[in-house]
Amino acid sequence: MSTPVRTRFAPSPTGHLHIGSARTALFNWLHARHHGGTFVLRVEDTDAARNTEASRDAILSGLEWLGMNWDEGPNVGGEYGPYFQSERNEIYDRYLAQLEAAGRCYKDESGATRFRMPDEPVTINDLICGSQTINLKEQSATRWDAKLKKDVPANPDLVIRRADGSYIFHFVNVVDDIDMKITHVIRGEDHLSNTPKHAALFEALGAPLPVFAHIPLNLNADGSKMSKRDQGASITDYIEQGFLSSAVCNYIALLGWSPKDDEEIFSPEELVKRFDLSGINRSNSRFDFKKCLWLNGEHLRRLDADELLKKATPFLQDKNIALDDDRLPAALQLIRQRAETLEQIPPGIAPIFEDQIEIDPDALAKISGRENIIDVLQGLHDSFSATAAGWNEDSIKAEIVATAEKLELKMGALMLPCRIATTGKAGGPDLMPLLVLIGQQRVLDRLTTLITKLNSSS
Numbered sequence: 128m129s130t131p132v133r134t135r136f137a138p139s140p141t142g143h144l145h146i147g148s149a150r151t152a153l154f155n156w157l158h159a160r161h162h163g164g165t166f167v168l169r170v171e172d173t174d175a176a177r178n179t180e181a182s183r184d185a186i187l188s189g190l191e192w193l194g195m196n197w198d199e200g201p202n203v204g205g206e207y208g209p210y211f212q213s214e215r216n217e218i219y220d221r222y223l224a225q226l227e228a229a230g231r232c233y234k235d236e237s238g239a240t241r242f243r244m245p246d247e248p249v250t251i252n253d254l255i256c257g258s259q260t261i262n263l264k265e266q267s268a269t270r271w272d273a274k275l276k277k278d279v280p281a282n283p284d285l286v287i288r289r290a291d292g293s294y295i296f297h298f299v300n301v302v303d304d305i306d307m308k309i310t311h312v313i314r315g316e317d318h319l320s321n322t323p324k325h326a327a328l329f330e331a332l333g334a335p336l337p338v339f340a341h342i343p344l345n346l347n348a349d350g351s352k353m354s355k356r357d358q359g360a361s362i363t364d365y366i367e368q369g370f371l372s373s374a375v376c377n378y379i380a381l382l383g384w385s386p387k388d389d390e391e392i393f394s395p396e397e398l399v400k401r402f403d404l405s406g407i408n409r410s411n412s413r414f415d416f417k418k419c420l421w422l423n424g425e426h427l428r429r430l431d432a433d434e435l436l437k438k439a440t441p442f443l444q445d446k447n448i449a450l451d452d453d454r455l456p457a458a459l460q461l462i463r464q465r466a467e468t469l470e471q472i473p474p475g476i477a478p479i480f481e482d483q484i485e486i487d488p489d490a491l492a493k494i495s496g497r498e499n500i501i502d503v504l505q506g507l508h509d510s511f512s513a514t515a516a517g518w519n520e521d522s523i524k525a526e527i528v529a530t531a532e533k534l535e536l537k538m539g540a541l542m543l544p545c546r547i548a549t550t551g552k553a554g555g556p557d558l559m560p561l562l563v564l565i566g567q568q569r570v571l572d573r574l575t576t577l578i579t580k581l582n583s584s585s
């Protein structure tokens with residue numbers, strides 16, 4: 128039987144949950160879930176000066192929102208805890224003693240503990256980036272001396288513990304991967320150059336190497352390096368802007384991974400089924416916010432009605448739309464044909480629920496100069512008020528057609544004025560069902576209001 132898969136996500140809590148880190152977490156989570164393995168969350172909080180509680184909370188809640196549940200880690204515990212590096216000093220001391228006993232490290236003149244770098248070049252086989260060989264001794268053969276203003280021979284041996292007793296990232300990272308029995312280290316390519324050092328430490332500690340898979344960078348759309356402030360960089364923004372976590376997972380997965388066919392829309396369950404480390408691309412990915420919006424729209428359209436209401440509720444409450452209004456389910460069905468985010472839902476359906484609408488001046492400018500505009504609006508008003516066939520999509524359409532014929536215009540010429548008069552906007556969901564939901568009386572009142580407004584301004 129093969130060793131059960133154990134992956135880990137090891138964030139340093141020094142900022143929000145960045146999309147690049149979320150992608151690292153997702154690939155680890157998917158790999159563990161796909162193989163029925165264990166996904167570990169380990170918080171690398173040894174840098175006391177830069178860690179914040181707010182950052183830790185944002186990372187944990189971001190992962191929870193994305194649906195990446197961890198089997199071991201903060202809040203849930205596990206066999207190999209504690210899962211905060213700041214609480215693992217005794218464990219690090221134990222591994223350090225092992226290195227000392229094997230003669231693989233020493234204290235230098237400044238009191239720091241150094242790991243003796245191997246004389247031989249170290250080779251690692253990265254699953255994505257291929258084989259990497261580095262001579263760790265040569266790599267750091269010199270260092271710049273500021274006082275002497277020249278390169279001087281450097282001590283090539285890696286500091287693993289500072290003179291003040293605190294441990295260095297490389298050491299604790301490797302110790303934890305050994306101690307937590309991690310089988311696959313899947314992380315950003317920025318760590319690739321460190322990996323030979325890590326491999327040397329694994330060897331010195333008598334531990335087998337895990338599989339390394341370094342994921343290429345994720346860049347901005349223009350190819351520049353993504354920074355914290357760029358659009359789409361923080362998971363919190365997606366939550367606030369009304370993205371669905373399933374769509375964000377789908378989007379993040381496609382940033383650097385592709386399935387073997389052209390399919391693009393996946394639920395988390397489908398991702399788990401399909402994900403394979405061999406599908407990770409070797410080239411850098413580029414962020415594409417439009418694609419993320421499109422995917423979110425596709426996921427919105429796939430939600431069942433109850434789920435849709437549940438997800439939209441906080442956004443509806445924000446805009447004071449009554450959740451018990453009979454028209455709400457139909458309004459949600461209608462708006463989701465066009466909406467790309469939950470945030471777009473309330474403004475899209477507001478004309479159905481609000482007593483007064485505001486007319487968008489840019490929308491109005493599109494029609495106010497038309498010479499027959501009053502005739503069009505008055506014609507629609509008269510026709511709608513006299514309709515004998517009830518107030519439904521068919522009857523409304525028939526009245527619009529009849530008005531167009533009377534005025535010798537094409538039906539299309541009536542649609543925009545009708546939409547602007549009744550919703551205040553130039554765009555939105557399908558007009559006929561929208562008018563049904565707004566209701567006959569309100570439609571008539573709004574047509575009259577716009578006629579009065581245009582008459583008084585001409």
Ligand code: GLU
Nearest residue numbers: 137138139171300314318
């Ligand atoms: N704490 C490291 C980081 O946030 C993780 C390194 C790793 O995954 O091995 O970059």
